[in-house]
Amino acid sequence: MSSTPPVLLNTGLQMPLLGLGTYKLVGPEEVYGAVDAALGAGYRSFDSAAVYRNEADLGRALKELLPKHGLTREDVFITSKLGPKDQGKKAMEGALRSLSQLDLGYIDLYLIHWPGTQGLDVADQRNPGHRSQSWATLEELHAQGKLKAIGVSNYTAAHMRELMQSCKVPPAVLQVEFHPKLCQTELRKVCEEYGVCFQAYSSLGKGELVTDPVVLEVAKNCERTTGQVLLRWAVQQGVPVLPKSSNPERIKDNARLFDFTLSDTDMDRLSDQMSSPASSIPPVLLNTGLQMPLLGLGTYKLVVLEDVCRAVDAALGAGYRAFDSAAVYRNEAELGRALKELLPKHGLTREDVFITSKLGSSHQGEKAMEGALQSLSLLDLGYIDLYLIHWPGTEGLHVADQRNPVHRSQSWATLEELHAQGKLKAIGVSNYTAAHMRELMQSCKVPPAVLQAEFHPKFCQTELRKVCEEYGVCFQAYSSLGKGNLVADPVVLEVAKNCERTTGQIRVNSLHLIVLESQPGWQPIPQTVWKSQVYVPSIRPAMLSNSSLILRSCRPYFFAAHKAGGADLDRTLNGAPSVGVPASSAKSSSSLETVEAWDSEFSRSRPVPKKTKAGPKVSTARHAER
């Protein structure tokens, strides 16, 4: 059996395009069996790591099996990785341990497994220092000939740039997750720019992608297995792959990649139909020139870091690029950490997402600077895309208190100052009445970019929307589903039934999506991302975790650029008997009474400041173990 074609690394070394992944191959017997089958099927490359705890078994299996297959040490290419617990000053100890465990004289390619250090938060300022110490160690061992090539894994574009600026030896390889659902466009460009070989892991989506309908269709067309189609999709682009299997038949099957070609149409189908639907959410243009996605994820009541991470992960996968937080939601830090952790996984950067937060009413007035800086520091994302005054009043003051207008104006001046410094890209207000809007427009230097207010068919905000139109302010909706109550409204049910047009799987949670979709310019936000419950025609749910209900606790909201066309539905629903819609929503807009009613409801529903359990660290180890 001939070996697989190679790619040329920037060190001059050749690395086979196909290697056997060994994550989860455990115990001497399983490793031996897989290596035997792989060598027989033509594999000449094996990917291990300190955290896989199989370096010794792999080394032993190779020493025994190479002669059986008429091969020598020089015929195979061995990769291993420095564990995140050894990042930094323990790097030498970690790398020497890998060399000793494998016991093959040298390692062909040694990678820093993860940019972080085990036990440190991703944002910890010690991480860059640790990365650079590890890299210097790898350079030293490379110079000694113990590591023939050195590289990195799970680095973002920013990490790559940081490394390129300081390294003496440039990385030969960047190994990251890569398959048709995660095309890593930016990272691939960065690798091309720096002459670094881009290598794929999890090409089969950890086995989940082999049953994807698009892959099945392509496989049927070209009479190949789905595994081969997924792997061919990568190698045809010159990207080396590392499929893992413990099954000799699959190991053999996955190696048959170099005797067929996928047509351009099939390549495009896989890339286009399966990739993350980022671009399918249209933006609305703000008066600052910024573009804000029409669809965003509300985060009210998402408090625990683990929940925030799960929701953000699923949302990014489903195409969301906007996230709405607030000081009073007490989740700014969690949202920031989740994004920092998860953006790279989705091939995205900070600039790809739009983050909104809000100044709490306890910081209204002269404490506004403190409040806004606190939001900036908790989110820790460099800047906030949109920052709103959450509420026109000040905590503890009656709505009619004469100090309120002064406080509002002080808060606005602060927001203007931070906007001028580039820390708040756009500024706006929330829960303002038409009168508040007029007051603000008369005194502001920078006009508000956005007014965020409750908006749904039972609360059409006609006057406020007119005011926004008059002033060129984007009217943004929250509580579009009437806090969940509207989905059971008989009129909504009726309309949903009428316009049913796809499957018969209409569930309570998807009813509102159909209704909202029927109104031009409206963008629905799913309350859950159960694969079966998400029905957003323009947004294909990406590879969502099928574990359980992911966004159960998310507060959905949507941005509305409401155009003419939904008026009939508006009228019908406004006239329809209220079905458990909160009192504030059932009232007409813009009266002080409404404001007060909402205020008291707001105070009631404000999350009780509870001690969140330390929350799962956005752990580096968790990722390295993948």
Ligand SMILES: NC(=O)c1ccc[n+]([C@@H]2O[C@H](COP(=O)([O-])OP(=O)(O)OC[C@H]3O[C@@H](n4cnc5c(N)ncnc54)[C@H](OP(=O)(O)O)[C@@H]3O)[C@@H](O)[C@H]2O)c1
């Ligand atoms: N650098 C990193 O941080 C990192 C992260 C993840 C992975 N990796 C490397 O990349 C390798 C591959 O990634 P991965 O293990 O995450 O996942 P993967 O290769 O995408 O998928 C492996 C899974 O798919 C199944 N499978 C294999 N061939 C199949 C086929 N032809 N049809 C159906 N199912 C098939 C395997 O089950 P059976 O074993 O039962 O066949 C296994 O459950 C890892 O083993 C590791 O070496 C590196």
